[in-house]
Amino acid sequence: MKKFAFASVLAALAVAGFPLMMMQAAADDDGERVAPVKDPVVIKECGACHMVFQPVFLPARSWQKMMAGLKDHFGENAELDEAAAKRIGDYLTANAGDSGYFQGHALRGLRDGDTPLRISETPWFVRKHEKHGRISPSALQRAKAKSKSDCAACHPDAGKGYYEDD
Numbered sequence: 303m304k305k306f307a308f309a310s311v312l313a314a315l316a317v318a319g320f321p322l323m324m325m326q327a328a329a330d331d332d333g334e335r336v337a338p339v340k341d342p343v344v345i346k347e348c349g350a351c352h353m354v355f356q357p358v359f360l361p362a363r364s365w366q367k368m369m370a371g372l373k374d375h376f377g378e379n380a381e382l383d384e385a386a387a388k389r390i391g392d393y394l395t396a397n398a399g400d401s402g403y404f405q406g407h408a409l410r411g412l413r414d415g416d417t418p419l420r421i422s423e424t425p426w427f428v429r430k431h432e433k434h435g436r437i438s439p440s441a442l443q444r445a446k447a448k449s450k451s452d453c454a455a456c457h458p459d460a461g462k463g464y465y466e467d468d
């Protein structure tokens with residue numbers, strides 16, 4: 303009798319534990335919300351021309367390289383005064399993909415020496431978007447996206463860190 307009761311407790315635990323395990327698996331997926339940028343200086347200066355990209359999508363070394371080359375930032379002059387540049391550079395590197403947040407998902411496939419300046423060219427981004435032509439010229443056109451970098455055209459809440467298709 304005792305043995306039987308023990309078995310049913312185990313069975314009940316297994317049933318209760320199963321959905322918990324599933325939730326854990328879901329939480330580990332790439333689709334989780336990424337931390338939105340909170341620093342007002344980063345928001346102001348790096349949101350002037352496009353959405354404020356979350357630092358977690360690139361490694362710290364990429365942000366350092368980008369901050370060192372703001373004078374020619376994808377053909378635009380995005381230079382900043384020293385204090386703002388220092389503050390923004392510190393924020394971006396502290397919250398970069400190698401900070402551990404988002405489990406380094408966005409850095410998968412990058413080699414140690416790779417310093418991409420575009421999120422939209424990282425192996426992770428390409429892998430996420432090459433399926434079903436998610437980012438083909440016609441998909442960009444349908445979404446009225448200016449380019450692959452125009453995350454918010456397809457992910458309306460991208461600025462808040464939500465990229466999942468609901």
Ligand code: HEC
Pocket residue numbers: 332333334359421422430431436437438441442445447449450451452453454455456457465466467468
């Ligand atoms: C032309 C449309 C389009 C553009 C532009 C675009 N995406 Fe996506 N993205 C998609 C689609 C479609 C999916 C797959 C469906 C989904 O999971 O939302 C996706 C998936 C994702 C995912 C995975 C979500 C998950 O649940 O696994 C992330 C993260 C993401 N995109 C980030 C970005 C970022 C960052 C940018 C800009 C640098 C961007 N996307 C630009 C269409 C786009």
Ligand code: HEC
Pocket residue numbers: 347348349350351352355368375376378379380390419420421422423448449450451452
């Ligand atoms: C004067 C306008 C301007 C400012 C200010 C600016 N950017 Fe940009 N940024 C651009 C342009 C233009 C592109 C290229 C967009 C495209 O290809 O569609 C770009 C692209 C990017 C990309 C690559 C997007 C991708 O994955 O393709 C990143 C990352 C980026 N900027 C980060 C920043 C950061 C960080 C700051 C603040 C220090 C900043 N930007 C400030 C104009 C600007």
